[in-house]
């Protein structure tokens with residue numbers, strides 16, 4: 001009997017999380033931990049974190065522990081294939097024996113990619129997109145020192161890389177590989193207190209995206225539920241405060257827990273079309289992943305609500321909504337209202353057109369040099385981005401079946417749609433009725 005026709009995801013996988021150190025002062029333990037793990041010469045992999053002093057302080061700590069350090073600080077946001085290959089080359093050139101990623105998802109994902117390349121004699125990283133394509137579980141050890149409240153990458157087996165070289169480019173692909181979980185994850189809230197307020201807000205929306213998507217995917221992984229809902233609770237209780245005051249240690253420590261356990265929820269429950277949408281827009285415009293999530297989240301929740309109404313009602317309760325006198329539909333709608341309000345309170349833009357200009361990572365050189373620094377896609381580009389979404393690993397996991405037309409409608413909404421902060425999500429609700437909804441699942445035309 002072909003069970004896939006009866007159950008969409010009959011078999012679940014539980015991914016063991018790496019050992020982790022969490023709390024103030026844990027970053028200072030990284031050097032001694034590296035020595036205890038037998039590391040002799042590590043490659044620091046980072047965007048540079050310029051102006052924070054973090055890299056210099058950590059370098060001193062490692063060297064004081066007898067571990068030599070070479071710094072590679074050329075990682076870009078939305079890491080590109082060439083970042084991964086350059087990191088591998090730096091590792092080989094300096095004859096290192098281990099990696100230390102310092103930063104957010106870009107540093108951690110680039111490092112995971114370089115470890116895969118190192119384990120496969122320098123093969124191109126784009127050969128490893130998809131699920132478990134490593135031929136071996138053996139690759140160089142890796143300490144992931146996290147500095148944001150969004151990524152989760154320090155604890156997941158996932159990596160997301162932009163292909164800039166194959167005929168598919170630009171293509172931001174997802175890898176999920178049991179060979180690449182870090183050896184040791186470090187989450188020191190003191191490091192997050194140097195983040196600028198807009199990055200606090202954007203990365204916070206990555207956390208609520210991880211929690212809400214892992215809880216509502218078709219994977220239906222029971223181990224995800226308590227972590228995801230608690231991460232949402234912590235985010236609702238602390239994100240506004242850390243955006244307004246990143247130096248509130250208690251609130252930041254709570255957001256670090258939210259980020260960390262949302263990453264663990266993501267490791268097993270995986271993600272849906274909010275991440276597909278974010279990957280598509282990032283592939284074409286190289287903007288911050290968390291910013292994409294902040295713009296898309298209310299629209300994606302509204303799109304998915306008919307297919308996961310009870311779960312969105314649970315999310316409303318985790319967000320602090322008193323749902324005792326509400327139906328599940330009313331509670332799910334209240335969750336959408338709450339996330340719209342949260343994005344507004346955190347100063348997140350409403351749609352992509354409302355961002356006049358943004359800083360492209362390459363700052364005028366390289367792969368994105370000829371792209372505009374504001375986002376105004378025409379129909380042909382929306383069509384290409386919709387195709388990118390449909391081919392994304394996360395789309396198949398989404399609670400509501402997505403069509404190419406749905407993807408285009410969602411993209412148009414996020415690019416230039418009516419102001420969701422003022423009008424709610426009427427356009428996407430209208431889309432439900434035009435396509436029809438039966439038994440909680442959209443009828444796909």
Ligand SMILES: [Fe+2]
Nearest residue numbers: 206209210289
């Ligand atoms: Fe994410």
